[in-house]
Amino acid sequence: MLTTLSIKNYALIEDIQMNLKDGFTIITGETGAGKSIMLGALSLLLGKRADFSAIRDADKKCVIEGTFDISSYGLQGIFASEDLDYETHTIIRREILPSGKSRAFVNDTPANLSSLQVLGERLLDIHSQHETLSLGDNEYQFLVIDSLAGNSEKLKTYKESLKELKSLQKKLHNLKEEQAQATKEYDYNLFLLTELQQAKLEPGMQEELEERYEELSNVEQLTEQLGGAINLIQQEEIGAAASLKEARNNLQRIAGISSNYQQLFERLQSVNIELDDIASDLESYLDKVEANPEELAQVNDKLQVLYNLQKKHMVSTVEELKSIQEDLAQKVSVSENAEEEIAKAEKEITAQKEVLQKQAAEIHSSRNTVIPKFIKEVETILADLGMPNASLKIELEKQKEFFPNGQDKLSWLLSANKGGSYNDIRKAASGGELSRIMLAVKSILATYSSLPTIIFDEIDTGVSGDIAQKMAVILQKMGNSMQVIAITHLPQIAGKGSSHFKIYKEDAAHSTITNIKELKEEERVEELAMMLGGKNISDSAVAHAKALLN
Template identity: 55%
Template sequence: MLTALGIKNYALIEDISLDLTENFSIITGETGAGKSIILGALSLLLGKRADLNAIRDSEKKCVIEGHFLIAEYGLKSLFESNDLDYEDETIIRREILPSGKSRAFVNDSPVKLSNLSTVGNHLIDIHSQHETLSVGSTNYQYRILDIVAQNADISKEYQANFKKFQVLKQEFETLKIQQQKADEAYDYNLFLLTELEEAKLKPGIQEDWESTQNKLSHVEELQERIGTSVNLFEDESIGIITQLREANQNFQKVFQLDSSFKDLSERISSVLIEMEDISQETQNEFEELEVNPVLLEDINSKLENLYNLQKKHHVDNIENLIEIQSELEEKVSLKQNAEAELKKFEKAISEQKSKLESIAKELYKSRKNTTKIIKTSVENMLADLGIEDAQLKIESEFTGEFAARGADHFQWLFSANKGNALQDIKKVASGGELSRITLAIKSLLAQYDNLPTIVFDEIDTGVSGDVANKMGLIMQDMAKSMQVISITHLPQIAAKGEKHFKVFKTTVNQKTQSNIKVLSKEERLQELAEMLGGDKTSDSAMAHAASLLK
């Protein structure tokens, strides 16, 4: 329930505050006084985009703030799913800065307009004059069916499975396109893959081949130089090792005579051991060296093939070739395994379709079962509202064609007069009839939809007299279980409210501004007398107004 509304620096409003604690509040005022401005401010709280032109004083910010008591409406999970702080008394605020930037807050935490709109749709239902036409909207008609049928859970289940069905079909179509492309390139890709597979590519193999090639290409020079080195190490007369051994023996004796030479003696001994090890390894390498033209030719052939492959695929290393080979394997595999993969998808789609169809039928059945309830309720209420011969028929069919809202079709047919053929409701209902149909439906929905607040903006258009009085009684009855705010120009409805606000214009410092005030009992009598079209000072007008209040 909306308990308070504050509006600052918005359109013709300087600064007003409304206390809306009662269940049924009335707002009246002359045309152009500013009633629509209040609706505009409420719309901003529900996430409507802001207009910089709405700022009254361009040097100050515009602030709209609403206080809502929502403890009884089970909205905690909604707040949590939108990552919003929940409070039993929730405050929503919109600000439009002079720069044109708009900000929104829920319980003082900044929020996106999309989140604000989601929450706002569960707090207030604003029904403006042009929205009487929504009765003919297919989306609105489905919303009525689902609210009365209490279809929230099954609708969510259908939506989730419909989305999964759509994803599977999209993936299937994508796979078919990929398969078609794979078919077209299969032979060429297979040829390229075979070339790469025959090359037996491995990480690091190019470096190994190039090293072996270099070694075999210079084997004679290597033999000469390594052989010379072996002779320098091992020559019996002048070899490095022979001389090191002699030096080592000398220092062994020096160390025995003077212990201060211990370190030098150990170092020479260590060098001797290292040189003997180097000499042995050099000898081993020398013995393994041999001219091998057959191996060299094989290595040259492999490297030439490898370089040609790199040139062909526009890469400069073997790792890139291995990546290309992996990609080609996937493409070839897609072609080779496509039939099995397509059958797998076809099976999954078929299973999902069966599941979706089962849910859609359940959804259709629950909707169809509500059509009689809606028909009876609306026709009875329209009879009370002066359309005694009104007929409403909701035709239904399970089409099996899956759409976002289900796999069925409902057509709402209406006739206001006996003997007239039933036709599509949006084509045959007049403005006054649409107003009464809308109120009848809103009254029905109030029994099923736990909505805190509903705002009627001149829903009484096209009616008067006894019908207006009955419309007021219906709103009064709705207000027993929810908050109802009615902006009206009819005294019969205005008299039914618990609290009566009047919007009026004044001129301050050569500038027009809208104001709103709560009417006292006497002021309310005068307002109703004026709305009746009489002289508010005459006894008859005042008596008529008083009779309405009773």
Template identity: 55%
Template sequence: MLTSLSIKNYALIDNLQVNFNNGLSIITGETGAGKSILLGGLSLILGKRADLSSLKDATKKCIIEAVFKVSNYNLKALFEAEDFDYEPLTIIRREILPSGKSRAFVNDSPVNLSSLQLLGERLIDIHSQHQTLQLTSNDFQFQIIDALANNNQLLQNYNTDLKTFKTLKSELQELLNFQAEAIKEHDYNTFLLNELVEANLVEGEQQSLEEEYETLNNIEGIKEKLSESYQLLSEEQIGVLTTLTTIKNNLQNISVFSSKYNELFNRVNSSLIDLDDVFSEIDMLQDNLEADPNRLEEVDSKLKTLHNLMQKHVASDVSELIKIKNELEEKVSIAESLDASIEEKQLEIKDKINQLKNISKQISNKRLKVIPQLKEQLQSILHSLGMPNAQFKIDIFYNGETFFANGQDELSFLFSANKGGNFSELKKAASGGELSRIMLAIKSVLSNYIQLPTIMFDEIDTGVSGEISNKMGDIMLQMSKTMQVFSITHLPQIAAKGHSHFKVYKEDVNEVTQTNLVKLNHDERIVEIAQMLGGTEMSSSAIAHAKELLN
């Protein structure tokens, strides 16, 4: 519900501030007084693109602000999805700067126009004779039927399952695409994997193999050097061990005379122990060292294999080869298990299709049940609006195969305005004025079943007679019991039915024309309606008629 509107520096409006109530609000004014300006400012709040030419004073910014009571509109999910701050009293503000830039805010948080448009569609529905294309939309026609059929929960369940179904189909396609690629690569990947498996890769083995290769390849030289070292250590007369033992004994004999000698003794003794270990190690190495041409050839072959594999896979060491082997194992395994995954995904899709068909059939059955009721209600309203021969031919065809956004039905929504006339699509069968009355009838019916946003009827009564306009006013008045309704009208019969009455007028202030909007009291309403009946020269009969209409 729109509770207040403030417009500053927009077109012919200098500074306008007005509060609105619920129920039916009437807006009247002479042609050219600025009703279109008022709607233009309001449309900016709903997300329409701004125009620098709209500024009244090009040196100042234009500010349009509207306050909406949104607690009954179930908008928390939309606010969360669009990252708006939710407030039961929501403030929307648009600013047009002299530079031409435009800014939009919801509860003081900046928002983009697309998000503002989504919110605006849920807050105000501006309807005029020129805005009836929605009527001819198949989606809108389904919304009418589903509102009467109370299909909201079923449609939510259907949309949830449809989203899952589309995700499953996408996942299946990915698996099939992957399988197609995997089949091409499977044989080659298997070949590469077998090469790496046959290589018996072991973390860190390359270094040990290289050391073994160098040992086996230089065994004679190694044996010679070990033997020479052994001799130098073990020679009885001049061997290093013999000499070092003599030094140790000498120092031991004098170690009691000074701590310095004792320290030298300990150091030599420690060296002797280490050297004795070296000697034992050399002795053991000599014993274990044998030429083995077969092992040398085996190690050389393994190293060449490793080097070839590293070059082939652009790897720096064996650990990288092992990592590549693991990746190939995974690819080969996935390729070999894809059939099972695809079959599992296909079963999931089959189950989801059954669920969707079950829900869509329930939706379709409920739609079929309410169509006679919808036709009767619409035709009854249109008959009272001067279209006595109006008839609808509404048929639902259950497709059963294709999943649309709102079920599996196809809809034929045909209309005939004349007795004996052929049924055809609304846009072909109805004139602009007829479409306008059809939209009023539809909105009237919908208001009994769902919470509609604030609706603003912009001169949809143009060209209708007083009797029909009276019925139009009754319909708007009935709608206003459950929602906020505005009617911009030139007809006194409608104007008299409002709970509130606002007048748009122009005035010259300091030789500058301005547009204003003022709420009329009871006496002012009598004058306004009398002028609508008889012009500016009000007769006593016009005033009496105005009072009669208001009463």
């Protein structure tokens, strides 16, 4: 429950603090006094985004701080999952700095807004005036039924399964698009692939073919030059080999005189051996050189195929052609194997739909189970609130489609008068009737949840007299099991509170500020008397006020 609320430098509020108790707390004040400002500040503690324009004095920071007694609500797991320090008396603080930046803290540990929102859902429910209209909102209607049915975990599992189904459906969609594109280009890609495959591309083949082409194209020159080189080396008496041997023999005769001559002899001996090897290789190459017009034509044809492929694909190497061949093979494969992949994806989707249908059936069953009891409880409360002939009908119809919260279509229909027809609840109920229905729903939800605090912002809109008195009894009864705070203009409701705060405006030196104070017994009588009869308080109004308090 909320035990203290401190607001500094926010809108018309300079510095106020409320010390709140359990049970049923009343907040009253004239229109425009600042009740909505207090709710706005409280919303900041629940993770609402900050508005810099709400700062009263732009040179100072705005601070909103709330202390919550959560000792009996088992929220340790929530704190752990949000990586926050758990304290039985937890302090949530929001700061809006003059720079426009906003900061949040939970027990002095910095926190992000999403963490505040997660905590806020477990700490506090603020029912504003416009929320009454949400009775006709299908999402809210499901929220009420699912809360009563305890469907939280079932819905979480269902939503994860639905996410998986949508992922599979997207995969199938992409496969079909790829297949359509691949089919459109299949024949052309297959032609290009076959053309490359027939070329039997291998790394380095272009260099080898070009070298062989040069050899076959220059047979005459090779024969002439190789033969000439052999003749110059091996010619008798004047050939390079004969001259080298004679020089070697000359050095051999003086090698014993000095190591220098010995080294020269050995070097010349090595040259002689190398020259013999060269001559042998020259003869070997010369033997292999022969004109082969047929092979020359074949090599030329292969090179032309390579050059044409490189020109067609705008590349300059065999390696690049190989890469293009692999890419084309992948595209052709996609087209050829698409049907198999699509069939596999469709089978996965069918299986996932079966899982979802089973989960949705469990959700539908639990909803169906709680609806009759919920209808009976709402109608009982409405009878106490002056709507004895009100009849609520909740239709739950299973659909084939998968919705974000199951396969159900939900409709809340109301017949407000005896013998009347059922219509959509938004059309069938007046503003005052909607307020009473919302109070009935909230009071039932309160018995099912362990929410510490609920705040009603003028839940009494459109009602008065005896109905207001009965609404007050229900709010007071709710206060027996949780902290209930009601902002009201009705004295019948204000008189039922176990504590009472008044919000009022007063003029300061250079501005108007909003203040709040807890009323004592005598002050409560005066406040109720003013609510009953205006500023000119009569004796009868005072007597009536005392009767309401008693």
